[in-house]
Amino acid sequence: MSVAVKLTNVVKRFGELEVLKGVSFEINSGEVVALIGQSGSGKSTALRCINQLETIQGGSIEVCGHRVEDPKLDVRALRRDIGMVFQSYNLFPHMTVAQNIMLALRRVKGMRKDEAYEVAKPVLAKVGLSEKIDSYPEQLSGGQQQRVAIARSLAMQPKVMLFDEVTSALDPKLTGEVLRVMEDLARGGMTMIVVTHEMGFAKRAANRVIYMHTGKVWETGGADILSNPQTPELKEFMAEEL
Amino acid sequence: MHYQFDFGALLPYWQSFLSGALTTIEITVFSVIIGLGIGIACAIARRSQVAVLRAVVGVYIEAVRNTPFIVQIFFIFFGLSSVGIRMPIIAASVFAMVINVGAYTAEIVRAGMDSIHPSQIEAAQALGLSKFQIYRDIIMLPAIERVYPSLSSQFILMMLATSICSQISAEELTGVANNIQSNTFRSLETYFVVALLYIAITYLMRAAFFGLGLIAFPRRRRLGLGV
Ligand SMILES: Nc1ncnc2c1ncn2[C@@H]1O[C@H](COP(=O)(O)OP(=O)(O)OP(=O)(O)O)[C@@H](O)[C@H]1O
Ligand SMILES: [Mg+2]
Numbered sequence: 001m002s003v004a005v006k007l008t009n010v011v012k013r014f015g016e017l018e019v020l021k022g023v024s025f026e027i028n029s030g031e032v033v034a035l036i037g038q039s040g041s042g043k044s045t046a047l048r049c050i051n052q053l054e055t056i057q058g059g060s061i062e063v064c065g066h067r068v069e070d071p072k073l074d075v076r077a078l079r080r081d082i083g084m085v086f087q088s089y090n091l092f093p094h095m096t097v098a099q100n101i102m103l104a105l106r107r108v109k110g111m112r113k114d115e116a117y118e119v120a121k122p123v124l125a126k127v128g129l130s131e132k133i134d135s136y137p138e139q140l141s142g143g144q145q146q147r148v149a150i151a152r153s154l155a156m157q158p159k160v161m162l163f164d165e166v167t168s169a170l171d172p173k174l175t176g177e178v179l180r181v182m183e184d185l186a187r188g189g190m191t192m193i194v195v196t197h198e199m200g201f202a203k204r205a206a207n208r209v210i211y212m213h214t215g216k217v218w219e220t221g222g223a224d225i226l227s228n229p230q231t232p233e234l235k236e237f238m239a240e241e242l
Numbered sequence: 243m244h245y246q247f248d249f250g251a252l253l254p255y256w257q258s259f260l261s262g263a264l265t266t267i268e269i270t271v272f273s274v275i276i277g278l279g280i281g282i283a284c285a286i287a288r289r290s291q292v293a294v295l296r297a298v299v300g301v302y303i304e305a306v307r308n309t310p311f312i313v314q315i316f317f318i319f320f321g322l323s324s325v326g327i328r329m330p331i332i333a334a335s336v337f338a339m340v341i342n343v344g345a346y347t348a349e350i351v352r353a354g355m356d357s358i359h360p361s362q363i364e365a366a367q368a369l370g371l372s373k374f375q376i377y378r379d380i381i382m383l384p385a386i387e388r389v390y391p392s393l394s395s396q397f398i399l400m401m402l403a404t405s406i407c408s409q410i411s412a413e414e415l416t417g418v419a420n421n422i423q424s425n426t427f428r429s430l431e432t433y434f435v436v437a438l439l440y441i442a443i444t445y446l447m448r449a450a451f452f453g454l455g456l457i458a459f460p461r462r463r464r465l466g467l468g469v
Contacts, residue, residue: 053364079370090365094384094461103379104369136461149365156369 004029004064004160004191005050011058012045019045021215022059027193027208029159032186034202034223035195037212038237043195046212047162050193051082064159080108083153083161087168089145091137091152097124098133101152108156123155124148127181143174147181154185161185163194199226199241211237251426252435262418263439269332269414270401270447273339277400278393280340281347286377288352299348306345312406314338319410335407335414343400350392354385387459394451398444405440415439 005027012020019042027033035043048054050061052068052075061068066078091100101123102116111119124130127147137145146166153161163182167175179201186192186205196202202209203223211219211234219231229235252259287299306314315338319329329337358381366380386393408417415436423432456463 051368053367076370076372079368082368084365084368086361086365088361090361092362092365092380092384094387094459096461104371107372107375107379108370136465138465152369 002029003027003062004031005193006062007046007050007059008061009059010046010049010056010061012042012049012054013057019215020049020056023212023215023217024059025210025217025220027160027191029191030189031207032190032192032194032205034206034209035193035212036197036199036202036209036237037218041212042215043212044164047084047164047193047195050160050162051079051084053084076108080156081159083156083158085146085149085153085161085163085166087165089137089142089149089169091145091149093137096134096136097129097140097148100137100148101155104152104156119155120151123151126154126184127151128177141174142170143177146170146174146178150178150181150185160191160193163192163196165195165197167196167198197241199238202226213237245430247431248428249431249435251428252422252431255422255426258418258422259415259435259439262413262415263443265332265412265418266401266404266414267443267446269335269339269404269407269412270397270443272336273343273400274397276336276340277343278347280344281351282382284344284348285351285355288348289355303345303348306342307349311338311342311403312409314342315406315410331407331410331412334410335404335412338407339400339404342403343397346396346400347393350389350396351385353392354387354389355381357388358385383458387462390451390455390459394448397451398447401443401447402440415443 003026007026008024010020010023011018023042023046035046037043045054049056050063050068052073056069059069063078064081066073066081068078092103095103098117098120101120102113105111105116105119106113121130121133124133127150129144129147129151132140132144132148137148140148150166166182167178170178175198179198182192182194182201183205194201194206203226206223209221209223209225210217211225213233219225219229219234221230225234226238229238284299284303287295288303290296315335318338318341319331319334322329362380363376366376371379404414405416407414408420411417419432419436423429426432462468
């Protein structure tokens with residue numbers, strides 16, 4: 001099994017504030033990893049370092065053969081291999097669902113409009129929103145917008161998908177429909193790093209759980225660490241989450 | 243007070259009125275198109291990482307926005323000619339207008355760009371779009387959509403300000419009217435006709451901006467938001 005993402009002693013500072021204090025973990029191709037931890041523990045920052053939305057001050061990150069901290073890194077090539085879905089969906093409001101999905105296919109992969117459309121259609125079907133192809137984001141519910149955002153990333157056929165609390169803005173019913181899409185993906189063999197507070201999802205879909213605390217990887221293991229935590233911090237965290 | 247209106251006295255001059263109006267439109271169209279380009283470039287420069295660039299553009303914008311247009315046009319036409327840079331009247335008019343439109347447009351467009359949430363840019367970066375593509379596809383179009391009403395009223399104000407070009411003897415609508423009234427001594431009628439023509443041009447411009455808006459912002463058309 002090949003390593004898809006590897007963080008080694010990653011240090012990230014915002015000015016004086018050290019947010020990641022030597023974070024290391026490895027994720028194999030096809031693995032689904034849930035990244036959990038208190039607010040402010042550095043989960044989002046860790047994800048954002050992986051596709052270089054943040055630059056790191058120390059350590060190294062390797063993603064599908066790209067060295068992220070290498071000054072000669074081709075950032076766009078790195079990002080072609082990584083899909084990212086955000087808590088606030090971040091669909092482009094002036095574009096239809098189809099245009100949102102087709103944009104990167106055309107601009108980054110250089111597809112013609114009709115080619116991109118043929119790619120967009122089945123991906124949208126996969127998230128169950130074929131009939132919304134010509135809608136604008138503001139005409140969709142939050143759950144639908146998030147599913148379009150997932151489809152937009154998927155259409156690029158990334159090797160790794162990053163999810164940053166993608167259901168936190170949604171009510172339970174809409175959360176369910178988004179999580180189902182993600183569980184489908186997980187079953188399909190996608191490599192996924194999922195920052196989440198949905199412990200149910202973590203238990204069902206994750207091969208592995210990484211618990212971060214104060215900018216460090218505090219505890220890691222199979223989904224069973226959620227019901228049987230080893231460190232007092234994770235114990236307390238799980239008690240709060242319930 | 244019994245004034246005898248005599249619009250008939252103006253009839254022989256209808257071609258002059260028309261050519262004045264056309265000149266006004268021409269000056270406006272050229273300066274709006276070029277000024278918009280300069281304004282967008284300056285708005286981008288105002289947000290650049292390069293401090294010198296930001297400062298230079300800032301000085302330009304402040305200088306233009308804090309001086310009257312008539313001073314600007316005198317500076318360009320009379321001022322520059324005294325150091326040997328001579329321009330035809332219409333060229334000087336368009337030049338002065340472009341400088342002016344560029345500065346105001348820059349501030350309006352910048353406000354629009356600032357209103358684009360950084361998360362939009364991050365989403366585009368995460369998809370692998372280049373800096374240029376992000377500016378064009380993610381920032382510029384929605385930014386201009388948001389400030390479109392301010393932008394179009396600014397352009398209409400500038401069309402009205404072309405009347406100041408008559409001060410350097412440009413043969414635009416007001417300049418033409420000044421000549422006609424000094425020939426006919428019918429100033430009331432002359433400026434009445436001129437006022438109507440300005441109103442007509444204003445409405446023409448509004449219609450044009452409305453049409454352009456429908457083409458440029460299909461979302462607003464589809465969702466019935468108006469432009
Ligand atoms: N751009 C930034 N500038 C300065 N500080 C930042 C920045 N981004 C994050 N931080 C700080 O880094 C720390 C970790 O933030 P991060 O967003 O990674 O936490 P998180 O684990 O994702 O929390 P949450 O569950 O609330 O999303 C926080 O203290 C935060 O204030
Ligand atoms: Mg976070």
